[in-house]
Amino acid sequence: MAAHSTPGKYSVGLVQMTMSADPDANLRHAIAKVAEAAAAGAKVVCLPELFRSRYFAQTEDARVFDLAEPVPGPSTDALGKAAKQAGVVVIAPVFERRAPGLYHNSAATIDVDGRVAGVYRKMHIPDDPAYYEKYYFAPGDLGFRAFDTGVGRIGTLVCWDQWYPEGARLTALQGANILFYPTAIGWHPKEKAAHGAEQLDAWRTIQRGHAIANGCYVAAVNRVGHETPAGGNGDGIEFWGSSFLADPFGAILAEAPADREAIVVAEVDLARIEEVRRGWPFLRDRRIDAYGGITSRFLDDRS
């Protein structure tokens, strides 16, 4: 899209969904939500991570790979039609099948014309109890990315990426005005009483920090609902919703509840990015001559 055609202000629509056991029903549900968000004024609509299914990484099961699909593929085709019809950008997370035995946790950015403008493959892959993603997903090999769309330049990352300032920085340095984080995060029911509030607060805080550090908007888009793993083993995960949009100063402009579906519609104002970055010009003073150690695992060679 040519720069002159992009708006100075636009609304985003963050679709906080529950997922059923039926992938086709989830797709229909997502398409309806895209239309609903567009009707509410959103010009870019983001769906949650892996929205076509329940969060299958609670267990390791090879049959789950049947759910994967190529990009472009059925999900991006259907959402491309929805995007074009509504005249909105859609960020569509996909369980991507790249080759037999090679899968990614991806997010496709679909432009207002319905075409895939770019694909991001989740770079940081978690593995901890009930989030066995290293079994399912190869780490992304496309790097951190931003894409030009009908609403200007936007960046996509996925879930676990949200804990890494490097990912936010590298996407913002590509000129992204907003970072979208489709997500699937929640409470282990047994931990919720003791640690739930601080976990949610840490999740919100670090993403607000990315907005502040980079002077850009940050949108987190989570699923919601209590999902128990296939087979009924375990307590499952209570996904905590709480999708939000933070402004370039880290202020939360709008936030969804923790316990039910919602569409967060809130405004991005590119002039606000300029204002905040002029006031506290962090990008000017980065010590790029001294950051080389970032590419080390740990700096424990004290020789």
Added chain:
Amino acid sequence: MAAHSTPGKYSVGLVQMTMSADPDANLRHAIAKVAEAAAAGAKVVCLPELFRSRYFAQTEDARVFDLAEPVPGPSTDALGKAAKQAGVVVIAPVFERRAPGLYHNSAATIDVDGRVAGVYRKMHIPDDPAYYEKYYFAPGDLGFRAFDTGVGRIGTLVCWDQWYPEGARLTALQGANILFYPTAIGWHPKEKAAHGAEQLDAWRTIQRGHAIANGCYVAAVNRVGHETPAGGNGDGIEFWGSSFLADPFGAILAEAPADREAIVVAEVDLARIEEVRRGWPFLRDRRIDAYGGITSRFLDDRS
């Protein structure tokens, strides 16, 4: 210090001070505060940025360079004695004179034996209205640093550094269990009503974010009080105090008020670092193969 001699838990003392126009009085005041913090149980005491003077960078005046001193020098000698006497580590910010015409905004880490264990020179130098630091300070050339002390390995950064995730990361990767940020930040009185709350919140949030991203403690140590510039021009700066200690999950363990002197004494527990990092093992999954762009000013070469 040998690793086996360091405690698993220790208290920090964060000295939130007001500064008078008399550098010697400020030094005596700081020494008294070190003793006071030690008496309250602190094993490492941090003073605010440039604690020997009012915040002179509100204006550009070559006579101010008379305040600079070498490291080691009078301030570190006096505080070294105080450190040794109290048996504490002291983090002593110094307006460092390195050579005629070459000055740094530094922080000396003084060990429990009274000797300077290491010096950090502020890497990110601000320049915005009433914070004309680029006039006074050459950017640090020692890189980001952590030092072994009687309380184990600790890192120091200074003020404007606090807005840069890279600085926090590079210090934490050297094994620092806690990052100290001596600081001088406040409100422009005319902005306070409209923006004061969000500015303070952004400052607190991004530093809590560093704690979360790195699974380490973060201590911010600010001055307090309304200082008007020499000559009486301008409204001055109302330094907002609010010094705090955040734990490795970003939770604020203790915080000073915004409007008066205080010593924050709160506990660092190394087992908590281990616990938090095991729970959310961010360091394991860093994509060090893909972070090279961090050393670019901006990633606008789209060829």
